[in-house]
Amino acid sequence: MxxxxxxxxxxxxxxxxxxxxxxxxxxxxxxxxxxxxxxxxxxxxxxxxxxxxxxxxxxxxxxxxxxxxxxxxxxxxxxxxxxxxxxxxxxxxxxxRDFPQDVLIRNSKSKNIELKDLKIATSSLRRRAFWSKEFPKTEFTDIRGNVQTRLRKLEEGVADATLFSLAGLKRMGLKLDFEYLPFMISAPSQGxxxxxxxxxxxxxxxxxxxxxHSKTQKSIEIERNFLRTLEGGCTAPIGAFAEINENNDVRFIGRICSLDGENCIETDEIFQYNSEENFGEKLAKQVLENGGKELMSIIKMSI
CATH class of the missing domain: 3.40.190.10 (Periplasmic binding protein-like II)
Known part of the structure; x- marks a missing residue:
């Protein structure tokens, strides 16, 4: 060949x-x-x-x-x-999959600022919405470019801090101080x-x-079917993370938020994996029936 x-x-x-x-x-x-x-x-x-x-x-x-x-x-x-x-x-x-998490990176002048007072640079609607859910008065600014470009812009003062996928930082071998953010749910298939x-x-x-990788394949299948059923595309404020253990037990966490983070619908389920069942679609339909349909309509009109 x-x-x-x-x-x-x-x-x-x-x-x-x-x-x-x-x-x-x-x-x-x-x-x-x-x-x-x-x-x-x-x-x-x-x-x-x-x-x-x-x-x-x-x-x-x-x-x-x-x-x-x-x-x-x-x-x-x-x-x-x-x-x-x-x-x-x-x-x-x-x-x-290696590192699915979002992490916070601060510039050198912002080490002692409380999370709620940070000015955050991110162009991700998901990250903005999920952060605003916790800290509704946060000021945001857009930031684009590869990892190195965003780090440079951050140090130049575009904001106090920014959010990265931990996988990207680890793959690039960057030795940076970062903070885990337990309240952030990863984008579907992150990492x-x-x-x-x-x-x-x-x-x-x-x-x-x-x-x-079989276990990763099963996880992302659930996450992407969840996203597909919500019709969210890759930029809507939707998080989804499925984790499968050695017994084929799945822990799934999903969330959809309004752009300002005020209105959020979440699901947190544990179930046994079965290749015949479309769990992502099933869980997304539950979210849609629980107010998600109206929320998605508002998001689409606002983007």
């Missing part, structure tokens, strides 16, 4: 993730080639993400490359991947590297399935 062409965004974190996929394939004696592609989301750093359209900001250009046969597979941070994929593109494989491909490339897709 010729080299497996691995498409990726060209940020340092995305390239690290692509190299991790390449390493796993090379360990099985497959040859690989990494193909960096600049995404629309990376080209436009002036607008907040939620103004660029609700789905696929960081995946669209890799989707096009897949459909044009410029690459064989596309590696993504799975939380950026819409639940509805373009025709002929499929999610083939996921690597084991998971996902691999998409063209459905017609059956041989390559079968190879990729060899490196997929």
């Amino acid at each position: 010729k080299n497996i062409r691995i498409g990726t965004r060209n940020s340092p974190l995305a390239l690290w993730q692509a190299r991790e996929v390449a390493r796993k394939l090379q360990n099985k004696n497959y040859k690989t080639e990494i193909v960096p592609i600049v995404s629309s989301g990376d080209k436009n750093l002036s607008q907040p993400l939620y103004t660029l359209g609700i789905t696929g900001v960081f995946t669209k250009d890799l989707d096009i490359a897949l459909l044009n046969d410029e690459i064989d597979i596309a590696v993504h941070s799975l939380k950026d991947v819409p639940t509805e994929l373009p025709k002929d593109i499929t999610l083939i494989s996921v690597l084991e 998971v590297i996902g691999i998409c491909g063209h459905k017609d490339k059956i041989e390559i897709n079968q190879l990729l399935s060899e490196i997929s």
Whole structure:
């Protein structure tokens, strides 16, 4: 077989993730080639993400490359991947999830400021809403760019603190002081590297399935079905996290909030995993029936 062409965004974190996929394939004696592609989301750093359209900001250009046969597979941070994929593109494989949490990073002048008094830089509607649920008087500002760019902007004084996915910080090997935030619920699939491909490339897709992590696959299936049923896209204030133990017991926490964090609906369930049942859809329907439908309508009109 010729080299497996691995498409990726060209940020340092995305390239690290692509190299991790390449390493796993090379360990099985497959040859690989990494193909960096600049995404629309990376080209436009002036607008907040939620103004660029609700789905696929960081995946669209890799989707096009897949459909044009410029690459064989596309590696993504799975939380950026819409639940509805373009025709002929499929999610083939996921690597084991490592760090799903959101963490707080402060600039050097804000170490002693209380959480409720911090000015927060984030362009994530989920992070804004969930933070506002706890601290309703918080001032926010937008921040865009890769990890290094956001850290530089933070130190330059754009805000007192910002929020990161812990997975990104760990993968980049950054030695930073951070704070865990127990009140934040992760974005669906946060901390998971996902691999998409063209459905017609059956041989390559079968190879990729060899490196997929079963327990992570089950978890993200629940989280993404929850998100899909809520019709939230990748930028709405929706959190979802499923954790599966060795006995196939699932702990699922989900939340949807109004943009200002004042109105939130949550679910926290423990159940036995069964591949025949669509738990994510079931749990999302419970949320929709409990006021979530009206809340989603308001969110969509406001974005």
